Amino acid sequence: SLKLDAPVEEKELPPHACAYCGIHSPSSVVKCLTCNKWFCSAKGSAFSSHIVNHLVRARHKEVQLHPESSLGDTVLECYNCGTKNVFILGFIPAKSDTVVVLLCRQPCGASTSTKDMSWDISRWQPLIEDRAFLNWLVTPPTDAEQLRARHLTPPMIAKLEEMWKEAPNATVADLEKSAGVDDDPHPVLLKYDDPYHYQNIFGPLVKMESDYDKKLKEAQSEDGLQVRWHLGLNSKHVASFILPKIESGDVKLAVGDEMRLKYKGELRPPWEGVGYVIKIPNNQSDEVEVELRKSANDKSVPTECTHNFSADYVWKATSYDRMQLAMKTFAVDEMSVSGYIFHKLLGHEVQVAPTKITMPKKFHVPGLPELNASQIAAIKQVLSNPLSLIQGPPGTGKTVTSATIIYHLAKMSNSQVLVCAPSNVAVDQLCERIHRTGLKVVRLTAKSREDVESSVSFLALHEQVRMNTTNKELDGLVKLKTETGELSSQDEKRFKQLTRQAEREILQNADVVCCTCVGAGDPRLSKMKFRNVLIDESTQSAEPECMIPLVLGCKQVVLVGDHKQLGPVIMNKKAAKAGLNQSLFERLVKLQFTPIRLKVQYRMHPCLSEFPSNMFYEGSLQNGVTAAERLRKDVDFPWPVPETPMMFWSNLGNEEISASGTSYLNRTEAANVEKIVTRFFKAGVKPADIGVITPYEGQRSYIVNTMQNTGTFKKESYREVEVASVDAFQGREKDFIVLSCVRSNENQGIGFLSDPRRLNVALTRAKYGLVIIGNPKVLCKHELWHHLLVHFKDKKCLVEGPLTNLQPSLLQFGRPRQAYR
Amino acid sequence: EEEEIVVTRQQEEVDPEEEAEFEREFAKMMAESLDSRKFERKQQFDLPLPIKLKPRESTAVGESSAANEAGPSEAPPSGEKMAFSLLTKKGNRQQTRTVELPSDSHFAIAMKKKQQAEKEE
Numbered sequence A: 001s002l003k004l005d006a007p008v009e010e011k012e013l014p015p016h017a018c019a020y021c022g023i024h025s026p027s028s029v030v031k032c033l034t035c036n037k038w039f040c041s042a043k044g045s046a047f048s049s050h051i052v053n054h055l056v057r058a059r060h061k062e063v064q065l066h067p068e069s070s071l072g073d074t075v076l077e078c079y080n081c082g083t084k085n086v087f088i089l090g091f092i093p094a095k096s097d098t099v100v101v102l103l104c105r106q107p108c109g110a111s112t113s114t115k116d117m118s119w120d121i122s123r124w125q126p127l128i129e130d131r132a133f134l135n136w137l138v139t140p141p142t143d144a145e146q147l148r149a150r151h152l153t154p155p156m157i158a159k160l161e162e163m164w165k166e167a168p169n170a171t172v173a174d175l176e177k178s179a180g181v182d183d184d185p186h187p188v189l190l191k192y193d194d195p196y197h198y199q200n201i202f203g204p205l206v207k208m209e210s211d212y213d214k215k216l217k218e219a220q221s222e223d224g225l226q227v228r229w230h231l232g233l234n235s236k237h238v239a240s241f242i243l244p245k246i247e248s249g250d251v252k253l254a255v256g257d258e259m260r261l262k263y264k265g266e267l268r269p270p271w272e273g274v275g276y277v278i279k280i281p282n283n284q285s286d287e288v289e290v291e292l293r294k295s296a297n298d299k300s301v302p303t304e305c306t307h308n309f310s311a312d313y314v315w316k317a318t319s320y321d322r323m324q325l326a327m328k329t330f331a332v333d334e335m336s337v338s339g340y341i342f343h344k345l346l347g348h349e350v351q352v353a354p355t356k357i358t359m360p361k362k363f364h365v366p367g368l369p370e371l372n373a374s375q376i377a378a379i380k381q382v383l384s385n386p387l388s389l390i391q392g393p394p395g396t397g398k399t400v401t402s403a404t405i406i407y408h409l410a411k412m413s414n415s416q417v418l419v420c421a422p423s424n425v426a427v428d429q430l431c432e433r434i435h436r437t438g439l440k441v442v443r444l445t446a447k448s449r450e451d452v453e454s455s456v457s458f459l460a461l462h463e464q465v466r467m468n469t470t471n472k473e474l475d476g477l478v479k480l481k482t483e484t485g486e487l488s489s490q491d492e493k494r495f496k497q498l499t500r501q502a503e504r505e506i507l508q509n510a511d512v513v514c515c516t517c518v519g520a521g522d523p524r525l526s527k528m529k530f531r532n533v534l535i536d537e538s539t540q541s542a543e544p545e546c547m548i549p550l551v552l553g554c555k556q557v558v559l560v561g562d563h564k565q566l567g568p569v570i571m572n573k574k575a576a577k578a579g580l581n582q583s584l585f586e587r588l589v590k591l592q593f594t595p596i597r598l599k600v601q602y603r604m605h606p607c608l609s610e611f612p613s614n615m616f617y618e619g620s621l622q623n624g625v626t627a628a629e630r631l632r633k634d635v636d637f638p639w640p641v642p643e644t645p646m647m648f649w650s651n652l653g654n655e656e657i658s659a660s661g662t663s664y665l666n667r668t669e670a671a672n673v674e675k676i677v678t679r680f681f682k683a684g685v686k687p688a689d690i691g692v693i694t695p696y697e698g699q700r701s702y703i704v705n706t707m708q709n710t711g712t713f714k715k716e717s718y719r720e721v722e723v724a725s726v727d728a729f730q731g732r733e734k735d736f737i738v739l740s741c742v743r744s745n746e747n748q749g750i751g752f753l754s755d756p757r758r759l760n761v762a763l764t765r766a767k768y769g770l771v772i773i774g775n776p777k778v779l780c781k782h783e784l785w786h787h788l789l790v791h792f793k794d795k796k797c798l799v800e801g802p803l804t805n806l807q808p809s810l811l812q813f814g815r816p817r818q819a820y821r
Numbered sequence B: 001e002e003e004e005i006v007v008t009r010q011q012e013e014v015d016p017e018e019e020a021e022f023e024r025e026f027a028k029m030m031a032e033s034l035d036s037r038k039f040e041r042k043q044q045f046d047l048p049l050p051i052k053l054k055p056r057e058s059t060a061v062g063e064s065s066a067a068n069e070a071g072p073s074e075a076p077p078s079g080e081k082m083a084f085s086l087l088t089k090k091g092n093r094q095q096t097r098t099v100e101l102p103s104d105s106h107f108a109i110a111m112k113k114k115q116q117a118e119k120e121e
């Protein structure tokens, strides 16, 4: 079968690394001849060097130097009698020459000196001085080495030595494992002693999330599916079917995921095939589409059958493996990140000498829009610092700013820039912008996504390889493969070889390489070094995910994001609670690292930006658009205040549990969403310019159906209206947004809605108008929503009654019950 | 490109009790080692100096060693060095290897004094 990913070489510490701390420069380590472990001469926080510590605690006495040290693999022993006990060894000098020799104190060093002897025995000097070997014999590690090394406290050293008595091959990692056997994972910290400490906290959390994800995905197997077949443009078979379990919302299927389809009926012999998901349920249809991978038995695909199929999710550990590997690389490879970044990531206090750079004369970049003052200020600061955070509130031109920074980084440093984001959509967007500046960009995609349509397909590495016709042999094989669908095994081997070579060349010639954070762990990048790394939407990825692009040699890092909008999605509640849902950006902010904030927003009508600015950005958001520019006078809509295109429409209908039993819906709200959408249609708003946001999957699917069944406008129009979760709308905008809050009960909480970051995102998607549908009596109990409702009421935009006759609501709000922070 | 950074880390406190405990263990180790040698037969040490030793140069008697060429990769940054030869035995063969002693070490100071005295003579 086809092996998609080449194995990634793991970075390991060399065998002669200090068994305590990992330091491994040959001149600083010695081998204990009793247990064959290596130890260094660092003192760490203990008051004796690691080697002496070990010898005393383990009661071992004999050592050998490293073959690559200046004295070679010398065994330390008495020149005269050959004893190797280092506790009684010492040096004596020659009387009249610069020669020294090792001699034991007893008996050889105790013999009396005679006058005609060439050696001065009276000046015997012990090998161990100050609980360490003489530093000219075993060099103390440099400060830099010690700062990067594993940090072991004396009690941990003692425990480790105890452990070795039972299990001589145990490692510090085993020690930590035995320490953390309790159920609850250790929560994340703000600061870490060393990269191993970091790995010890995050490793188990990533593992938990990975196990949970696997369990969830594998539980998705479904039998008795009905399948429709068609042939894709690339002549691959596509199966369409409905997966009932998706509706529950527990299951998150994504484009590019792998599924195995099986035929289990009796009309023909059993069959199975593997393919990639190319479509997931959306407002067009609830069907999932899987495109089968080309294989030798392509002709046996049971396209004549429609019933008795089953689908299994093929779970891949790739992304989690890459996170773990990145953390390991961070620990053992001193070239993985610069010293400054290393300490910053661990939360240490570190200062760096200012880098001497010549600022570009002008910051505006060809192909990109002009910049405002806050954007220029941000860019200037970023270019002169090894690590920067840029906070981009909604609509503040984050992508343009990022693209400009990338341009200057590439031009100034003359080295390649790695550009990442957690999602493919975000990577594509940025990739396209960078392409417009004229830089050479390569978009690296996972093999499984090579066939997925995107706006930047022409920049994709595989596409650039395909279009590159300079290599006639490769070109010929590509054509042959396209025509026949398959190559002989010999041709296939050659094809792969030539492809790899072409890929390498294209990657090396690029100014900028773009991929997802997980994509940065692609084996095709593992031999490359990226001095400059920019991670967009970094607040949406878990910390270990951010580490993947960082450990490729970064010296200058830009993290872009907004910690006041939605963070990473972590499915395992325990792992999330332990802090895996906190982004690196957010932790750095908590460590008093001030982000550079972009302050001018160009998206929303000023009345729409006012509340988010005050509530989430200390009132710092300025409007780069005027009210007049964001008022659609041509759209006849019953806004309570015509020049303030926003309203909170009080709906008191009850919430219900959805059919799947795990989600919520609200019929009244759904019916009213349809009425508002229809009203927008009648006013001439295009379906693609309207977005419906609802936090619950149950309500999403209910709204889609309601619009189809009761909408009085053209069915296709409703289908073109995007109905999705807040999360799906992050990073995007629509002219008009309708928000259906769903939750409406007397006693329970408001679930998802209580997250201020989710509310911020929901409120900041609309350019020209926002309609919120919800139950003010329930929502106002929550402090944040209380503020929102008071705001709408003050603006005379809180209304009730039928859409054709909206009236100001006279509701009074008491003090909220729950605080939101 | 060189990176100049300054890292501030809190000094970790060492538990004085643990320190004392280790100190005891260390002393015990020393004492036991010496004790075990008490009844060792005295062996007179008298060895002629290896001939033709030129300090400040790698010299190997008996066999040449590749390790000699590779000096310490990261010499401690402080002060001057003085090259000494360390006389060792490999099997029955004698060999010398260059060691760089800090010029403020006992041996180096003594050697400088001696050289100074010889000059004045």
Ligand SMILES: [Zn+2]
Binding pocket: A032, A033, A034, A035, A036, A037, A054, A058, A060
């Ligand atoms: Zn040992």
Ligand SMILES: [Zn+2]
Binding pocket: A018, A019, A020, A021, A022, A023, A039, A040, A041, A042, A050
């Ligand atoms: Zn060590």
Ligand SMILES: [Zn+2]
Binding pocket: A078, A079, A080, A081, A082, A083, A103, A104, A105, A106, A107, A108, A109
């Ligand atoms: Zn001896």
